[in-house]
Amino acid sequence: MNAKESYNLQGKERMRFMERKCEIYAAYGSNMNLRQMALRCPSAEVLGIGVLENYKLTFRGKRRGVANIEKCEGATVPVVLWNITRKCEKALDYFESFPKLYVKKQIKVxxxxxxxxxxxxxxxxxxxxxxxxxxxxxLEMIEQGYTDHGIISSGLLDAVQNVQREVVMSKLIKEEL
Known part of the structure; x- marks a missing residue:
């Protein structure tokens, strides 16, 4: 059904059609995990594996670290591409604490x-x-996501080592102040 045909739908039929409209979502953290996504977004479908170029994987937070991506020339981050419905997106908004912790961005993959x-x-x-x-x-949830899709986890391990160094350096700087 195309957009013109959907215009002629009424009431519940139109709502069901609109619900099926899909978007491509790129997951780089725990939403790479097949089991987790099956629970959060049962109608999501894996489209494949992609790469974010000129980004690095980081862990950020005010208490516990959660996955994030930040611009970094020459770096890459593997992602799992999902086809998600609007209902899936609303569920992900909840789990990702949108818009308090995360914001949405369109990105080239x-x-x-x-x-x-x-x-x-x-x-x-x-x-x-x-x-x-x-x-x-x-961390195990993310690592399982890498395993689920046959992605080599060296980039994940690098991100963990980097954040450990950052945390130590941050504490040292605070002590000097």
Whole structure:
């Protein structure tokens, strides 16, 4: 059914059609995990694996660290691309604490030689000043997502090592002040 045909739908039929409208969502954290997404968004479908170019994976937060992406020339972050409905997006908004912790952004994702636009959740820039270690369970959820899709986890391990260094440096700087 195309947009012109949907215009002629009435009431509940139109709502059902509008609900099926989909968007591409790029997950780089725990929403890469198949089991978690099956619980949060049962109608979401995996489209494939992509790469965010010139971004790095980080962990930020005021208490516990959660995944984020930040611009970084030359770096890359693997993502799982999902086809999500509006209902899925509303569920993700809840789980991602949108708009308090994360905001939405359209971003270009490379899939082999193609580029597609996808929606991602990212933290506002102010969180770049809050490096925080992720909890073990949260980290396991992300690692399982990498495993689910056959993604090598070296970038994830690098991000964990980087945030550990950032946290130590942040404490040292605070002690000097």
């Amino acid at each position: 490379k899939i082999n030689t193609r580029i597609v636009e996808a929606m991602v959740y990212v933290m506002p820039d102010e969180y770049q000043n809050y490096p925080a270690k992720p909890g073990p369970y949260y």
